[in-house]
Amino acid sequence: MAGRINDEDVKAVRDAVPIDAVVSEYLQLRNAGGGNLKGLCPFHDEKSPSFQVSPSKGFFHCFGCQEGGDTLTFVMKIDHLSFSEAVERLAAQAGITLRYEEGGYNPAHQRGERIRLVEAHRIAADWYMEQLASSPEADTGRAFLADRGFDQAAAQHFSVGYSPQGWDHLTRFLRGKGFSDKELVLSGLSQEGRRGPIDRFRGRLMWPIRDIGGEVVGFGARKLYESDNGPKYLNTPETAIYKKSHVLYGIDLAKKDIAKSSRAVVVEGYTDVMACHLAGVTTAIATCGTAFGGDHIKILRRLLMDNGSARVIFTFDGDAAGQKAALRAFEDDQKFAAETYIAIAPDGMDPCDLRLAKGDDAVADLAEPRTPLFEFALRHIVGRYDLDTPAGRAAALDEAAPVVARIKNSGAQHEVAVQLAGMLGILDTQFVVKRVAQLARWTRDRGGKGPAPDDRQQRGRGGGGPQQYDSAPDRPSPRGPALNLRNPVFATERELLKLALQRPELVSPAFDAYGLDEFTAPVYAAVRQAVLDAGGAESGVPDSQDYLVRVREAAPDDTVRAMVTELAVEAIMLHRGVKEVDENYAGAQLVTVRRRAVERRIREITGRLTRVASQGDPAELASVQNELWVLQQYDQALREHGAAAL
Template sequence: MIDKGTIDKVMETAQGQITEVVSEFVNLKRRGINYIGLCPFHNEKTPSFIVSPHKGIYKCFGCGKGGNAVNFLMDHEQISFIEAIKILGKKFHIHIEEKELTPEEMAHQNDRESMLVVTTFAAGYFMDRLHKSDEGKSVGLGYFRERNFRDDIIQKFQLGYSPESRDAFTKEALRQGYKLDFLEKTGLTIVRDDYKADRFRGRVIFPIHSLAGKVIGFGGRVLRTDAKTAKYLNSPESEIYHKSKVLYGMYQARQEIARQDRCILVEGYTDVLSFHQAGISNVVASSGTALTPDQIRLIARFSKNLTIIFDGDAAGIKASLRGIDLVLEEGLNVKVLLLPDGEDPDSYAKKLGGEALRAYIQKHETDFIRFKTGLLLEEAKDDPIARARLVQDIVRTISVIPDSITRTEYVKDCSNLMKVEEQVLYMEIGKLRKKRQEDASKRTHYNENQSPGNSGMSAPAPVSDPMLKQAASSSNPFEAEEREVLRFLLKYGDAMLGEFEFDDGKREVSVGEYIVAELRQDELESVNPLYNRMMELYEENFRNENFSSSRFFVSSSDNRISSLATDLIAHEYSLSRIHDKLGVVSTEEDLLDELVPKVVTELKWKKVKILLDEKRQLLKKAEEEKDEAGFMELLQDFNNLQQAFIFISKALGGRTVV
């Protein structure tokens, strides 16, 4: 366990450096006092993800995600609170002491954490075997030396070797106390009845990292020339590794991609290694598979500019062309580079070296649509049917580009290249885009009809927390008013409000003290337990020295509290700038002495109004049942509530009793 003081120190440091934390995963650009980028939690083409260094929060106004630096890391990497604290502690050089977990405590760790522990051990084991075993040095290290990879590159990518012996790794892992269940779930060990074997035996190992640097999977290359097995082998899909969402080398390349605002995509592991060795480190690999939407969005988070490098294999190029439409659809600017015959990125990087390779890329990379048009024109030659198919193919590609100006430029170029009138191309593009919109509309209509209550909204995610379950199961008629009161409490709780009359006399109070006193004197509680918990926490802590309401709740270790606090603080309200009768613009903060009592009174007004409605129904029922005693008691309650309601209505400007 980590002591609370250390956790608080890590959270405070991370909150002050939230931009640095988030920028490791999202390409952020300054906008005023904040930073903006594409949200990593949902697919978007227009940035709506904001990081506020001043407030120490992030907030997406598209999908609603928000919180502090720890929340971000937990959500993004799907890790526990303690794991996030450890990562941030290491990042900010904060020493974290914790007791060693007992076997019983380790057994209570969830599957994902246990699998990450196993893959971390495996990566260390494979590296150790590469450098310290005779077999590893002669076979594995010998292979890397033969490929001319330097030691610093081998270390940078944590390359390793798995012994030829059937179950050498599995035996060592079991001896060290790692469970066979997790060895199997990570795909490191193949288990069939009593048979156990190492998946990657006899292969050099390429660890695959998450954006946070965690080893989540492995690629292995067999070295035996007579092996009747696949040359390359990857970890199977698991809780921690999804091949379609990962790009090899992204962890090592992400900062350089953002700095250069360009990503270079190659095919294999050694292509990435050779580029890094040549000094070009903004490069990632698709590991021999067609690009997926998730991988494209991963690139887009760091740069909108992508250069794809092909070797001279014509069949491979044509297969790849079909997938690049997905890249254009995501709004990326795509260029392609065709290497000379017989060369691949690995060999050519070693042949040219860094400086010459950079110059070659800059000189020979070509806009993708021009490249595709030229390639298909060469293939079609003078065949009219083939040329017609070419036009349709190119039009289909241009039609997926979201930016209209970019589409216009491509239409002009392709019209000249293909000798087809621009108007014809525009008409075909229009038809395709219209059909896509109609198809999307049908899908949306279908999803709306399938959603609960036909509300047009997707079903809410399952709630596992008992407190949130209770809140979700009961409707809250005071939701808007209670959130507004909480917003003032969190955003301005420390601000002084002025003098107010209380039971113990007239005194000056803060916004937070006023809200607490007003709600407590009328014993007002929410049907939402989370709102009540935040009020309780405020009461318990607001008199502490150096207490800051916004910082306290945003940096809460309770993800529900910090997320709600972020949402309330980040949200812009129409009252934020107000014109008085003289035309002078006031900020919300200037008018706290008017606005805070008003929002509290609004909440009281609505609560009393609903209580009156309930009493009316009970009075009606008592009258129908001829319950005279019950009727008189209810009538007394109703009259008291009505007097209170009239009083509150006058305070709000004389609202009519209904």
């Protein structure tokens, strides 16, 4: 077993890798105010961004699904890593050598399985590239690329490689690097042969497939020789690190430009991605041996941020298979907030052939959105019916009207409904318009039960009027009574806890003297206890990030842990007339929470005084009266002198 990673090294890794730099590798972040950033949560589907990152605190929190934590937590959740694997990955990025308390420095065999499989793929990718660049046998591969307009520099830019035709060249090489036969088979780089593992890929051009974080997780391999009886393209099988429906070829190269331009171009093959990027269309990506589907959409939506100007352009071959792929993509159209388009090159050429035949400008022109995907789908539908007969026109309308009703923009929806009437040859245009509008209303309203999750986007963007739902992040209630933040008691307690977590220097040392009973919401009292167990707010003054980690670790369960990250990331709410978070503002929150606790105690003592007076015990009566007088004097001092009286 691997030894326990030294605590100082774990802290060094947390401090060395900014959380916003890590998160932005997976989704687009934009300013959320108060020094925070926001984006679409990668852990659940949502229409408006409720995922927030606080670079200064080193924390993230989703106000929709309650996932939260620090940089290590994010990497663990997003890539399904163990704690040690996440530390090892970030340490490698930061150039930090880890120490293991039970096993010295980080030997290869101690690393987690996923880290090992990723490392094997990284080494294999470099080795394949070296074979393509220098092996005489790879002449066939180099000629294949040259025939398609790709020189050595292009091959290196996309890390294209070559797998030799022998049975076990790569397998033997990776064994020499310390990988076991079991690891090689689990990685998909090798497969079981009659006498042990052999190379899975032999005599093929190799395209490394990287995840959105840039790690090589698989390969796409193109057949080069007639003697190869395998398929034209052979991909890595499903493994612990490679799921073909969860990856997009070229996403590592395209993600920044996709986020910057709010545009993505979806092509069909590896060479098409290369052709597009070399022609200046640096937002091109492709699926890896599977149809474009819902999981691919999730990846793109995090980068596109669902803004109204986002565009996704699908390029498909003009043949029957390409049309089928386009219609399949249209089935998932409503999962996008972006507008979707289709582009088909002249003579049905793909981007790679188009670049060869007509140059880079033709490829760049192809990627400009022209035909909306819904229009393509409509023409395909209408073309299948006999429009010379009333029955044919009616059947075509039945199938086409729901397509028009799904158009996000209400103005465009009306215009396309009029066009549909013309396409069908229906003279009563208003009949078609009303039919579409009726279907659109039904889609939005779902029988009066309110919009379904996929329809909320339509209502906000194109349903004819303002949004009918709250765009603020939903906050599910923790265990215990629901937190109503309109309740000023809960609201002030929340602000004080946020100050204790985010700005401990402003509330220390006074906050550490507050009892659990001064927080009336059970989950807030639990957070207060976690702060106490972590050493108190004053201990967070020297190093706020390490303090927040300790508070999270001290939380008794996931509910309290989620509340800690939520309060650590949520913006501090300034009252009207207050311009900044300072000692005066913090003092006001401290006083308000304390005064409410004192007032509750005064009410309790007053009730007790009434009971004691009726019982006629002079000694107890005097004791209770004295306690009440002391509390009243303290309340008056707080009212007159504020934080100075704490």
